[in-house]
Amino acid sequence: MTVKYKEIADCLEQEIQNGKFDDTKKLPTEEELMKKFEVSRNTIRKAINQLVNRGYIYQVQGSGMFLREQSVTDYINLGSLRGLTKDLAAKEIVTKILSVQVIEADEEKTKKLRCKVGAKIYYVKRLRIVDKEPFSIEISYFNKDIVPYLNEEIASHSIYSYLINDLKLNISFADKVINCEKIKAETAELLQVHPNDPALIIENTVCLANGTIFELSKSIFHYQKAKILNRINFQ
Amino acid sequence: MTVKYKEIADCLEQEIQNGKFDDTKKLPTEEELMKKFEVSRNTIRKAINQLVNRGYIYQVQGSGMFLREQSVTDYINLGSLRGLTKDLAAKEIVTKILSVQVIEADEEKTKKLRCKVGAKIYYVKRLRIVDKEPFSIEISYFNKDIVPYLNEEIASHSIYSYLINDLKLNISFADKVINCEKIKAETAELLQVHPNDPALIIENTVCLANGTIFELSKSIFHYQKAKILNRINFQ
DNA sequence: AAGTGGTCTAGACCACCGT
DNA sequence: CGGTGGTCTAGACCACTTC
Numbered sequence: 338m339t340v341k342y343k344e345i346a347d348c349l350e351q352e353i354q355n356g357k358f359d360d361t362k363k364l365p366t367e368e369e370l371m372k373k374f375e376v377s378r379n380t381i382r383k384a385i386n387q388l389v390n391r392g393y394i395y396q397v398q399g400s401g402m403f404l405r406e407q408s409v410t411d412y413i414n415l416g417s418l419r420g421l422t423k424d425l426a427a428k429e430i431v432t433k434i435l436s437v438q439v440i441e442a443d444e445e446k447t448k449k450l451r452c453k454v455g456a457k458i459y460y461v462k463r464l465r466i467v468d469k470e471p472f473s474i475e476i477s478y479f480n481k482d483i484v485p486y487l488n489e490e491i492a493s494h495s496i497y498s499y500l501i502n503d504l505k506l507n508i509s510f511a512d513k514v515i516n517c518e519k520i521k522a523e524t525a526e527l528l529q530v531h532p533n534d535p536a537l538i539i540e541n542t543v544c545l546a547n548g549t550i551f552e553l554s555k556s557i558f559h560y561q562k563a564k565i566l567n568r569i570n571f572q
Numbered sequence: 573m574t575v576k577y578k579e580i581a582d583c584l585e586q587e588i589q590n591g592k593f594d595d596t597k598k599l600p601t602e603e604e605l606m607k608k609f610e611v612s613r614n615t616i617r618k619a620i621n622q623l624v625n626r627g628y629i630y631q632v633q634g635s636g637m638f639l640r641e642q643s644v645t646d647y648i649n650l651g652s653l654r655g656l657t658k659d660l661a662a663k664e665i666v667t668k669i670l671s672v673q674v675i676e677a678d679e680e681k682t683k684k685l686r687c688k689v690g691a692k693i694y695y696v697k698r699l700r701i702v703d704k705e706p707f708s709i710e711i712s713y714f715n716k717d718i719v720p721y722l723n724e725e726i727a728s729h730s731i732y733s734y735l736i737n738d739l740k741l742n743i744s745f746a747d748k749v750i751n752c753e754k755i756k757a758e759t760a761e762l763l764q765v766h767p768n769d770p771a772l773i774i775e776n777t778v779c780l781a782n783g784t785i786f787e788l789s790k791s792i793f794h795y796q797k798a799k800i801l802n803r804i805n806f807q
Numbered sequence: 808a809a810g811t812g813g814t815c816t817a818g819a820c821c822a823c824c825g826t
Numbered sequence: 827c828g829g830t831g832g833t834c835t836a837g838a839c840c841a842c843t844t845c
Binding site: 379387390391395397398400403405407412415416508509510511512513514515516517518519534535536537544546547548560563564565566567568569570571572 | 807
């Protein structure tokens with residue numbers, strides 16, 4: 338991960354977050370950045386491209402690179418694959434474990450996780466509490482071939498930190514399907530809403546860099562508390 | 573728009589959609605594509621990058637480029653900025669105009685559209701009907717400086733086709749905020765659901781390449797019919 | 808006309824996958 | 827080990843914005 342363009346992107350991201358360009362809303366030119374970081378133009382452009390994709394800036398040909406409006410806190414960031422802990426870093430997040438166990442894949446899980454019937458998978462159900470109020474229910478299934486170990490201790494913090502930093506998993510891409518439904522009675526009770534109230538749902542299929550599916554998850558959000566932000570660029 | 577890498581990306585996209593690589597689920601190597609299209613490696617890689625961002629393929633270092641699982645046509649594609657007509661191309665879409673008029677910006681619109689108080693803006697309210705059933709209500713506000721003309725005729729087809737192909741607007745990026753709410757009585761009636769049923773909401777702020785905001789919109793979707801798909805890549 | 812981003816080339820070397 | 831993608835460089839020319 339010691340790659341020049343990512344280091345530059347992370348550095349600039351930090352500077353943006355620290356408000357370094359807030360007065361002009363404008364970044365240095367590509368030439369200036371080339372000199373500052375002592376790299377070629379393509380490397381600068383690749384770093385810049387990261388910031389564009391992360392939703393921080395936009396580029397105007399002939400004019401420059403400018404900050405995008407609005408802070409990104411308080412929203413679930415659909416574009417990141419980092420989990421709630423990172424999205425809502427400014428808030429206090431408590432996780433209550435409802436279940437962590439190894440189960441055998443039934444036919445549906447086999448199909449969705451693309452594993453064999455009877456393969457071992459981790460089943461994790463958690464209640465996420467944000468600023469002391471119930472925020473979401475998260476039900477996850479992990480392929481045990483890829484996530485060989487998991488326990489309540491790990492699940493009560495950030496599973497994604499564990500997967501990335503400890504297991505060194507190379508998480509690469511995901512499909513996310515969003516819809517809304519009437520909430521079921523048992524879930525409603527956990528989220529402290531009424532049965533048949535709305536619920537915002539995100540279903541996730543997450544893959545490693547080699548294309549292997551390693552996680553399925555379903556998150557059910559409190560309809561008054563969860564807002565999803567997605568910044569997109571036309572291509 | 574006659575740019576090599578985009579032409580190559582569009583060509584490969586077409587081939588993917590035509591099922592050309594369905595047997596192996598694998599694309600030709602970069603070298604093969606360089607020869608086929610007679611361009612440099614960087615240009616091929618830029619084209620490939622488009623396909624990755626559009627959610628068609630993933631790359632595995634040392635191994636090759638592979639198709640992602642088929643994206644179904646029944647989803648609203650959050651990553652595109654093309655409007656419902658393109659997202660649900662396989663379906664019959666009918667648009668019923670509820671209102672098209674020029675209004676003056678109030679304080680709230682002024683702030684969100686970043687225009688002057690009293691500036692002229694188009695207000696468009698439409699009911700979208702998919703396969704003969706009510707699907708969504710779309711309320712849009714366009715800055716009249718940028719969209720000088722609009723009428724029922726245009727609004728009853730694809731506004732985005734008009735903006736891109738006729739007005740030659742350079743639509744570039746957008747913020748999308750998704751949440752869900754209890755639906756209000758008047759909207760419920762239009763979508764043929766019950767008051768207080770769930771509603772899936774997408775609020776959109778859309779910008780041109782130079783950063784100007786030109787559209788605000790709010791789409792209220794039928795909770796049982798709308799599903800949003802988002803394909804993301806970890807960066 | 809000067810400044811700044813967008814496209815494209817040619818070539819080098821590295822990192823990872825599979826045999 | 828050969829094949830294949832990932833990173834990086836140096837330089838050229840084009841397109842758009844701004845003055």
